Amino acid sequence: MQSLDDIDLEGERVILRTDLNLPVEEGEPQKTVRFERYLETIEELSDRGAKVVVVAHQGRPARKDFLSLEKHSEILSDSLGKEVSFVPSFFGPELGETVARMQEGGVAMLENIRFLSEELQNASPERHANDFFVQRISKYFDIYVDDAFSAAHRSHGSMVGFTEKLDSYAGPIMEKELESCSKIREEFDSGVLVLGGEKPSDLTGIINELIGSVDKVLLGGIPGELALIAEGKDLGEKQDWIEEKGLDSKKEELLELIEQHEEKFLLPEDVATDSGNYEVGEISQEEMTWDIGETTAEKFAEEIRNADAVMMKGPMGAFEEHPEGTQKVVNAIAENNGFTVLGGGHTSSLVQRFDHELDEFSHVSIAGGAFVRFMSGEKLPAVEALEN
Ligand SMILES: Nc1ncnc2c1ncn2[C@@H]1O[C@H](COP(=O)(O)OP(=O)(O)OP(=O)(O)O)[C@@H](O)[C@H]1O
Ligand SMILES: O=C(O)[C@H](O)COP(=O)(O)O
Secondary structure, rough: EEEEEEEEEEOEEEEEEEEOOOOOEOOOOOHHHHHHHHHHHHHHHHOOOEEEEEEOOOOOOOOOOOOHHHHHHHHHHHHHHOOEEOOOOOOOHHHHHHHOOOOOOOEEEEOOOOOHHHHHOOOHHHHOOOOHHHHHHOOOOOEEEOHHHHOOOOOOOOHHHHHOEEEEEEOHHHHHHHHHHHHHHOOOOOOOOOOOOOOHOOOOOHHHHHHOOOOEEEHHHHHHHHHHOOOOOOOOHHHHHHOOOOOOHHHHHHHHHHHHHHHHEOOOOOOEEEEEEEOOOOOOOOOOEEEEEEEHHHHHHHHHOOEEEEEOOOOOEEEEEEEHHHHHHHHHHOOOOOOEEEHHHHHHHHHHHHHOHHOOOOOEEOHHHHHHHOOOOOOOOOHHHHHH
């Protein structure tokens, strides 16, 4: 894998794939740890005299956070203290003209790359190299830099296609995450795994991989709710919500894992809804669960404080409106002086949200899906594309 440390970037026209997919609250992208890290990459490339066009995605089609990157470019411009040209179209003359006009150190940002349907096909680098978009815009650039470790599990056009067309390099975040996550894979062989968030189907791989070595698996967030549903507990409205969103695809596999390793799993005993705290089994049909309850949060925190190592992926609840359970768990991890790891775009944003510092944790990965796949021993297509 080629490193940017080995080349002179002065005057080079760089297409930089970032993962500026940010949590969005009330329509506003949030300046999280992920944003701060990409700011460093963009600043570095710009300071080294490159002409940088930033490529990123935001959300997925049909989701609330599937938005234009125009606001991201404004936030980026404010943070860099210099103009960032926003290029809204993929196929007009604007991108070529913008690159041609750029001075050394100039920065531009392209519209949400997932607005292009061809981007979202999971296809080989060879196939994506033939995408109309990849073919057309490769000619404006000298090099491709992939710094989007957190999207490296997607074999999408902008993640793998350019590696076939341009001299390609791993960016600093890609390099650092690969190094740190490799070390974590070797070192994390006991302690507590804390899993939450909104994508239970991402998690059975990491449970399978680590269940033999960890002492406990604490399930919160939607994985915790899905586990309760799988065990036949009544979660009222939330059950339909989870099914409608198709979040229950790994329900049986999760149940099997829990039954096989019953002594290791801790599931929520109580939950929080808009109206208060309820024991599982006592939630009224009209209510939606949004967080683990107080007793559960206290039990999870106790396990975490006593563990020699902790890895957390995914918040314990919809923390944007209901932060209590997640905050208690993150505070307990920060208090633990052992080996502690947070993984996930939303999860890493909790460090700032709950007034912690990054150095209170051994490693904070800004990757979610890529992080768990890497920990599960899966190959990441974008990493392979950079290696070949
Ligand atoms: N019980 C719950 N009900 C509804 N939403 C939930 C619940 N628990 C967590 N969430 C939502 O999950 C989202 C975060 O989960 P997600 O899996 O995306 O985070 P992550 O693990 O940090 O990974 P990513 O890198 O994808 O952000 C938040 O927006 C939060 O509101
Ligand atoms: O936040 C993430 O995990 C990455 O941006 C990947 O997003 P995706 O799961 O929508 O592909």
